[in-house]
């Protein structure tokens with residue numbers, strides 16, 4: 001079977017995208033997911049995104065991490081919006097469905113503004129924090145993030161018994177200025193550091209913004225620049241959380257399965 005794919009990246013978080021409106025892809029075939037994402041034996045990506053029609057939304061995005069596990073993916077969702085526009089399914093604005101529920105997004109040039117789900121709380125975790133922004137995130141503030149042992153420390157926290165059985169993503173955050181941070185992320189399901197993580201920088205921005213009393217945070221990542229703006233509510237929840245950044249089609253191709 002020959003499969004057409006498109007490769008996208010959002011601030012260095014990269015994805016194999018498949019237009020599966022014919023529903024030809026067997027979503028139970030996790031060996032297929034792992035093969036497509038394999039950087040030596042397949043196309044190579046942090047994750048796979050399958051786009052399907054949905055009666056109540058412009059499209060549905062189904063996200064798989066490279067290991068076949070599923071979660072919400074912020075950068076992937078931004079790339080899915082750009083891909084659905086490329087396919088002619090949307091025109092600038094969209095309302096689509098992901099694993100964590102409905103999302104709105106606006107595409108302006110190569111910038112995608114993605115409305116994330118509301119966040120109920122920021123939980124303290126020893127000297128760190130935990131936030132669920134559609135996927136789980138441990139947040140640790142460090143002095144020199146560029147020199148921090150992200151793989152070793154991230155893997156240890158990701159596998160901490162406190163997070164069993166599902167685990168968590170882990171973000172190491174350095175303050176740059178009152179409204180700017182630098183973030184490196186160890187991603188569950190990729191089981192390595194990725195160049196950026198959309199739900200992760202969103203979680204980091206909420207924690208930092210809450211501390212700094214700021215509602216618009218700029219985020220630098222090894223893969224590029226993102227920003228997050230949000231409302232802090234009197235009950236301690238967060239809403240109108242927008243994740244903003246670029247999404248780019250890198251190449252397309254066909255693969256024989």
Ligand SMILES: N[C@H](CCC[C@H](N)C(=O)O)C(=O)O
Nearest residue numbers: 071073074075135197198199
């Ligand atoms: N690895 C994450 C999902 C992808 C998150 C990341 N790629 C993003 O942009 O949000 C998890 O298993 O929860």
